[in-house]
Amino acid sequence: MSAQPTAVMPSTSAATPRAEARPQDRVFQALRRDVLLGRLRPRERLVEEELAARFAVGRYVVRAALDELTRIGLVERRPNRGVVVSDYDPSQIEQLYEVRETLQRAAIARMLLPASRSLLDELTTINRTYAECLARGELDAVAEANAAFHRTLFGACGNPFLAAAIEQHWEKSALVHGYAIGVPALAARSHADHEAMIACLAEGDRAGLGELCSRHMQPSLEAVRKTARTRP
Amino acid sequence: MSAQPTAVMPSTSAATPRAEARPQDRVFQALRRDVLLGRLRPRERLVEEELAARFAVGRYVVRAALDELTRIGLVERRPNRGVVVSDYDPSQIEQLYEVRETLQRAAIARMLLPASRSLLDELTTINRTYAECLARGELDAVAEANAAFHRTLFGACGNPFLAAAIEQHWEKSALVHGYAIGVPALAARSHADHEAMIACLAEGDRAGLGELCSRHMQPSLEAVRKTARTRP
DNA sequence: GTCAACAGAATTGTTGACAATTCGGCCCGG
DNA sequence: CCGGGCCGAATTGTCAACAATTCTGTTGAC
Numbered sequence A, B: 001m002s003a004q005p006t007a008v009m010p011s012t013s014a015a016t017p018r019a020e021a022r023p024q025d026r027v028f029q030a031l032r033r034d035v036l037l038g039r040l041r042p043r044e045r046l047v048e049e050e051l052a053a054r055f056a057v058g059r060y061v062v063r064a065a066l067d068e069l070t071r072i073g074l075v076e077r078r079p080n081r082g083v084v085v086s087d088y089d090p091s092q093i094e095q096l097y098e099v100r101e102t103l104q105r106a107a108i109a110r111m112l113l114p115a116s117r118s119l120l121d122e123l124t125t126i127n128r129t130y131a132e133c134l135a136r137g138e139l140d141a142v143a144e145a146n147a148a149f150h151r152t153l154f155g156a157c158g159n160p161f162l163a164a165a166i167e168q169h170w171e172k173s174a175l176v177h178g179y180a181i182g183v184p185a186l187a188a189r190s191h192a193d194h195e196a197m198i199a200c201l202a203e204g205d206r207a208g209l210g211e212l213c214s215r216h217m218q219p220s221l222e223a224v225r226k227t228a229r230t231r232p
Numbered sequence C: 001g002t003c004a005a006c007a008g009a010a011t012t013g014t015t016g017a018c019a020a021t022t023c024g025g026c027c028c029g030g
Numbered sequence D: 001c002c003g004g005g006c007c008g009a010a011t012t013g014t015c016a017a018c019a020a021t022t023c024t025g026t027t028g029a030c
Helices: A023-036 A048-054 A059-071 A090-110 A117-136 A139-155 A160-182 A184-203 A206-230 B023-036 B048-054 B059-071 B090-110 B117-136 B139-155 B160-182 B184-203 B206-230
Strands: A075-078 A082-085 B075-078 B082-085
Touching: A023 A059, A023 A139, A023 A160, A048 A059, A059 A075, A059 A082, A059 B059, A090 A160, A090 A206, A090 B090, A090 B160, A117 A139, A117 A184, A139 A160, A139 A184, A160 A184, A160 A206, A160 B090, A160 B160, A184 A206, B023 B059, B023 B139, B023 B160, B048 B059, B059 B075, B059 B082, B090 B160, B090 B206, B117 B139, B117 B184, B139 B160, B139 B184, B160 B184, B160 B206, B184 B206
Parallel strands: none
Antiparallel strands: A075 A082, B075 B082
């Protein structure tokens, strides 16, 4: 029980939302949200001393948190030059989504269907939270619920390494699709997609689930393509 | 050109074996080899101060190197309890290999075949180095050549994210298959497999390459299964 | 006017000392 | 003889100061 593959995605997917023991985790989570919700834009610079002052903490803690963010690909460190928010160009995003689709289809192929009642309940609960937070305009919580849905769904493939890889790539592309949460129409569509996925899980419709998950990624990918054409 | 997916596997796959500028890279590489070549065994503890003394460097540098190793899954850090070499149990290894196979098949499906002359030459050169170092008994260099072969091969899929994911999982399982280098028969077999792969690349035999790569992973997986039965 | 070299500022990298935590043994009451 | 709780050693976590590097704006020669 030593090397849990989940350890690759340490505090993020930590099932224990306990008292946020370590300060570096708090900084890590805060910065992670800032990036994922667009409060920090791609290519924006992250200066250690500023962050240390903002979080009332030593620079060492900030460095550790930034290393953690580097690990999951949300920021990038250039030696002696500091840390910037990652910025994937459109072609990289296409490649990233290609990998995500491959991994997701592999996961779906490995799920045992129809899904257990407890899994269905869990997903239903998460999706309800999603809708509620959306109605209240709590974007932070919406993003968290969205992440939880995907994490739970693909975690059900039974292979922790595969689940970790999916989550890892999901987080990277979250840089891109995160903004969609702010668009009501897209968010509603997302919620409906999730419900349809749950239905597929209940009925054991593996092929349908696969298609659904692939289609689910399309809107944000289309948005990227569009802005790429508009602003070369 | 900011966020290169290769950055996920920073110094390891760095194509520039330049002057080892940063001290933490030197420590990182040394420890990585120790783990991969079995000089450090699974579950073995890594004490920061000991390493700092051994490498004649500050504890901070050791910490940074250990974090780097954590990132690629070779060691694991338990908060306030230190770092130990990762230890995957047999079922986890099966899962790991399953993901590797999925990723490798996806990569092979995306390669454009027949391969370019420069790629074939590069792989041939690497495999020759492999044989030469093996004959001389330089296991460090053999492991490095082996890694280079796989990195180059799957790097040819054209999707840096996919290549990075493959490399990432390859390194994790290197904890397991690394020992095979020391067994002459297995090492020879490995060399022959590599040649066959190059032939498939040259002829454009995609299906053959896929099967070959999957079979290539089997011996070490079998070894794991065997030791698992012997020593439950 | 353009470009190279050069200071000075801003920022990151590293060190050593100190604080906090975990782990093992020891004592002691039951 | 055994289990709970204290104590101390070993180890990790954090801080504040210092060193090294990169960046920016300016100067001066051509």
